[in-house]
Amino acid sequence: MNKFFLRAAIAIALLVSPVSGLWAKDRLNLQVDVFGKMPFTDNYGRLHCFGAEMLTMLNFSDHISAKGGLALDLGKSSHPFREFNFRQNTMLEFGVPVLLEFYGGSTRNKNGVYLDLGVVPTYYTMVRSTEYVPDSPEVWIKDLEKSDLGFPIDAEKEKGIYISPKAEIGTYVNINKNSLKFGLFGQYILNMSEDSKGQNIFKERLSRGFIGANFGIMF
Numbered sequence: 001m002n003k004f005f006l007r008a009a010i011a012i013a014l015l016v017s018p019v020s021g022l023w024a025k026d027r028l029n030l031q032v033d034v035f036g037k038m039p040f041t042d043n044y045g046r047l048h049c050f051g052a053e054m055l056t057m058l059n060f061s062d063h064i065s066a067k068g069g070l071a072l073d074l075g076k077s078s079h080p081f082r083e084f085n086f087r088q089n090t091m092l093e094f095g096v097p098v099l100l101e102f103y104g105g106s107t108r109n110k111n112g113v114y115l116d117l118g119v120v121p122t123y124y125t126m127v128r129s130t131e132y133v134p135d136s137p138e139v140w141i142k143d144l145e146k147s148d149l150g151f152p153i154d155a156e157k158e159k160g161i162y163i164s165p166k167a168e169i170g171t172y173v174n175i176n177k178n179s180l181k182f183g184l185f186g187q188y189i190l191n192m193s194e195d196s197k198g199q200n201i202f203k204e205r206l207s208r209g210f211i212g213a214n215f216g217i218m219f
Contacts, residue, residue: 027058027059028056028057028058028059029056029057029059029065029110029218029219030055030056030057030218031053031054031055031056031057031067031181031217031218031219032052032053032216032217032219033052033053033054033181033183033214033215033216034050034051034052034214034215034216035050035051035052035073035185035212035214035215036048036049036050036051036212036213036214037049037073037185037187037210037211037212037213038210038211039206039207039210040186040207040210040211047075047076047077047089047091047206047207047210048075048076048077049073049075049076049093049210049212050073050074050075051071051072051073051074051093052072052073053069053070053071053072053095053097053214054070055067055068055069055097055099056068056069057101057218062103062107063102063103063104063107064100064101064102064103065100065101065103066099066100066101067097067098067099067100067116067118068096068097068098068099069096069097070094070095070096071093071095071096071097071120071122072092072094072095074090074091074092074093075089075090075091075092075093076088076090076091077089077091077205077206086131086132087129087130087131087132087155087205088128088129088130088132089126089128089129089130090126090127090128090129091124091125091126091127092124092125092126092127093122093123093124094122094124095120095121095122095123096120096121097119097120097166098118098119098120098121099116099118099166099168100116100117100118101116102114102115102116102117103172105172106174109174109179110172110174110179110218111172111173111174111179112171112172113169113170113171113172114168114169114170114171114172114183115167115168115169116166116167116168116169116170116183116185117166117167117168118165118166119163119164119166120163120164120166121161121162121163121164122161122162122163122164123159123161124158124159124160124161124162125157125158125159126156126158127157128157129154129155129156129157129158130153130154130155131155132153156195156196158193158195158201159193160191160192160193160194161192162189162190162191162192162193163190163192164187164188164189164190165187165188165190166185166186166187167186168183168185168186168214169183169184170182170183170184170214171183172218178217178218178219179217179218180215180216180218181214181215181216181217181218182213182214183214183215184211184212184213185211185212185213186209186210186211186212187210187212188209188210189202189206189207189208189209189210191203191208
């Protein structure tokens, strides 16, 4: 048993040592961001999202880097549905950003401008979905109270996967050994899933084009 733990410790040390060397040579960096995004046009569902992401950054050179990590955001939307009804949604998204960064600025530290290009595969799920109808179904008539929007009933909670091409431009501002990050980005949603009626909810209700801004720190 002791030999097993010794071998396991040696194996872990061999795996970690190259990564530690990369960190020591400033070949790897960590970014933590908070962001917000909204539809490029408001003729859809006015979906507004706020979230955070953590990215590992592998520097191939002083000016080109690969970035990958995890993103999580929560979105709220409200929009007309069908001819008279109204719907409100709360949506949760889990994304895996995969980006290539082109950097222009100081080579001694991150203090300059950047351009990120890549894709964000994302899983989405509606955690809450309420539809407001003008007339209450008879079975619920005693349990529902009418609001200004109508009678609230539970609606379909859609879920699925989309691929989102993303472009971001921004700047790094170096402070001591770390750098602050400010960026503006745009995304387009290529939804791979449909709801129970065969509709693309981003095309029909939530919008397929988004713009946003983020703020973060690079360690």
